[in-house]
Amino acid sequence: MPIYIAPVEDMMFLFDKLRNNKNYNEIEKYKEVNSELVKNILDEAAKINQNIILPLAKSGDENPPILENGVVRTSPGYKEAYKKFIEDGWISLSCDPKYGGQGMPKTVSAFFDEMLSSASLAFKLYSELTIGAYNCILRHASDEIKDIYLPKMVEGKWSGTMCLTESLCGTDLGLLKTKAEEQPDGTYKISGQKIFITSGDHDLTENIIHLVLARATDSPKGTNGISLFLVPKFIVKEDGNVSSRNGVSTGSIENKMGIKGSATCVLNFDEATGYMIGPKNRGLNSMFTMMNLERIVVGIQGLGISEIAYQNSLSYAKERKQGKANYTKSENETDFIIDHADIKKSLLNMKSIIEGERALCFWLSQQTEVSLNHKDEKVRQEASDLVSLMTPVVKTMFTDMGMEITSDAMQVHGGYGYTKDQGIEQLYRDNRITPIYEGTNSIQAIDLVFRKLVNKNGNIIDRYLDMIKNDCNIGDEKIKPFGEDFNIYIEILSNFTSWIKEKIQNSKDDASAACNDYLKALGFVSIAHAWIKVLEVSFKDYDNNKDFYEDKIQTAKFYFKRVLPRVENHFKSATTGSDYIMNFKFK
Ligand SMILES: Cc1cc2nc3c(=O)[nH]c(=O)nc-3n(C[C@H](O)[C@H](O)[C@H](O)COP(=O)(O)OP(=O)(O)OC[C@H]3O[C@@H](n4cnc5c(N)ncnc54)[C@H](O)[C@@H]3O)c2cc1C
Numbered sequence: 001m002p003i004y005i006a007p008v009e010d011m012m013f014l015f016d017k018l019r020n021n022k023n024y025n026e027i028e029k030y031k032e033v034n035s036e037l038v039k040n041i042l043d044e045a046a047k048i049n050q051n052i053i054l055p056l057a058k059s060g061d062e063n064p065p066i067l068e069n070g071v072v073r074t075s076p077g078y079k080e081a082y083k084k085f086i087e088d089g090w091i092s093l094s095c096d097p098k099y100g101g102q103g104m105p106k107t108v109s110a111f112f113d114e115m116l117s118s119a120s121l122a123f124k125l126y127s128e129l130t131i132g133a134y135n136c137i138l139r140h141a142s143d144e145i146k147d148i149y150l151p152k153m154v155e156g157k158w159s160g161t162m163c164l165t166e167s168l169c170g171t172d173l174g175l176l177k178t179k180a181e182e183q184p185d186g187t188y189k190i191s192g193q194k195i196f197i198t199s200g201d202h203d204l205t206e207n208i209i210h211l212v213l214a215r216a217t218d219s220p221k222g223t224n225g226i227s228l229f230l231v232p233k234f235i236v237k238e239d240g241n242v243s244s245r246n247g248v249s250t251g252s253i254e255n256k257m258g259i260k261g262s263a264t265c266v267l268n269f270d271e272a273t274g275y276m277i278g279p280k281n282r283g284l285n286s287m288f289t290m291m292n293l294e295r296i297v298v299g300i301q302g303l304g305i306s307e308i309a310y311q312n313s314l315s316y317a318k319e320r321k322q323g324k325a326n327y328t329k330s331e332n333e334t335d336f337i338i339d340h341a342d343i344k345k346s347l348l349n350m351k352s353i354i355e356g357e358r359a360l361c362f363w364l365s366q367q368t369e370v371s372l373n374h375k376d377e378k379v380r381q382e383a384s385d386l387v388s389l390m391t392p393v394v395k396t397m398f399t400d401m402g403m404e405i406t407s408d409a410m411q412v413h414g415g416y417g418y419t420k421d422q423g424i425e426q427l428y429r430d431n432r433i434t435p436i437y438e439g440t441n442s443i444q445a446i447d448l449v450f451r452k453l454v455n456k457n458g459n460i461i462d463r464y465l466d467m468i469k470n471d472c473n474i475g476d477e478k479i480k481p482f483g484e485d486f487n488i489y490i491e492i493l494s495n496f497t498s499w500i501k502e503k504i505q506n507s508k509d510d511a512s513a514a515c516n517d518y519l520k521a522l523g524f525v526s527i528a529h530a531w532i533k534v535l536e537v538s539f540k541d542y543d544n545n546k547d548f549y550e551d552k553i554q555t556a557k558f559y560f561k562r563v564l565p566r567v568e569n570h571f572k573s574a575t576t577g578s579d580y581i582m583n584f585k586f587k
Pocket of ligand 1: 441
């Protein structure tokens, strides 16, 4: 089984030293969320993840859920762990106290999401979609529905799902066939089949609240005819108690490459009773509230899996002896593999990306809270623009880097990484879904380039680039060398941005074929920006914690010298255009 120690020290460093967004600090309801409280939460979070959730990763992988007489039974140990998980209130961490939640900001819940993803992504998914559904109901449902459903979901007694995908409708939701027939009492009968539904059925909760996209019988074709419906597994009476079974059944459980402990189900809706949430034919907009927040959390999944892969690689490299290192003076016949430059480089690559991503995520969590809760509408809008720009970047970068890091972790472990003994190959398999679900990474890149670069408030990307240019031109002599490197790549990204904006207008295929590269270039620059913020504190506060800050400065040095230059490759490759791609005839 892999080892895992939650990175509480790094998380507390971010919370204590980088919680410096003025607008975030003006949010009244978070003024009492102080360092001591957060340290207590993270220490407890570390205990449950290290001791109770981590062992479930192997159990779920070896004994996936089964469908027995129409009921999905979860993997051994899941029920007991879930009971403790909800009793300790982990599911309600970021939920509104009005519905029984603890009201913690995303600056705290994101740390918990990372730990849980490291410990067991498959287990995490049972609660993750509940929070997604909670967010959607909170923003779009009537007070009556909120009062009935939210307290039970926040308590963890009922869970949630999101049901979009059908066999012929994945990325292109306009093709959706599930239909909704309005009844005289204002409810709907929902009929159709949904596939790939995470936590579609299981035995952890007494009810499951499905949020289903369907087309009302009198609605138009395409995305403008889709509405959102709440469809409970068991009908809920007015007094809030569950009664009879609704017309939803599980056809099968998907047989998957990874996250095997998560029950991914085919669900059949057979005239199931559903309640419309939000305005008719605007279902996609309502669902996107859930999906946008969810996409950042999927990015965090990639970060969490990267962290555990890195920790195990480091530990293994310190104990595995093979070959003589170049510089060693020891008389030993062999040295530890960590002494080989190539392995050391690989470990630093992982570490510099992971810590940079965590700092970027912390910055984004503050922006997200400002966009949702600041009292000034203009401030909220500005933050919301930044969140909208960075959401596809975080989702894609963190999950793609998760693939690179879990693959490199396997390489560090050699054959023992490929075989099942150390649990490393499982991390690779588990992470592989993250670039696919919640909108594939290619679709995120298209969304970034064709929709996010420009919005109704103008060029968000130009504002973002101005902001980071400003942040990196700090007078401090020690940061200057980093700032000089950074300026070179910001300039390349600016040129890339002008090029791609021109192509959006005049050569769409050039722009489409460059989307993934553009997203990566922006991603590497954004992580560098987060590192500049870390460096600022590291130099200023150096004498108070020399070991910690020296480690940060050296890790940043690696990032700026070895990782950030990838921006140029993406730029050069993408700006060669697409004629030779589009004109190619496959035989
Ligand atoms: C384990 C698992 C859990 C899931 N959980 C859920 C869930 O809880 N709820 C739910 O509703 N769905 C869920 N899904 C479905 C998931 O979101 C979809 O698989 C995903 O959105 C992609 O859809 P698809 O599989 O139909 O691929 P397709 O849409 O067929 O795409 C195939 C390929 O074509 C590319 N492509 C498609 N359109 C374009 C385009 N316009 N331009 C360029 N490239 C394009 C895609 O990027 C992809 O590489 C889950 C899937 C899995 C495997």
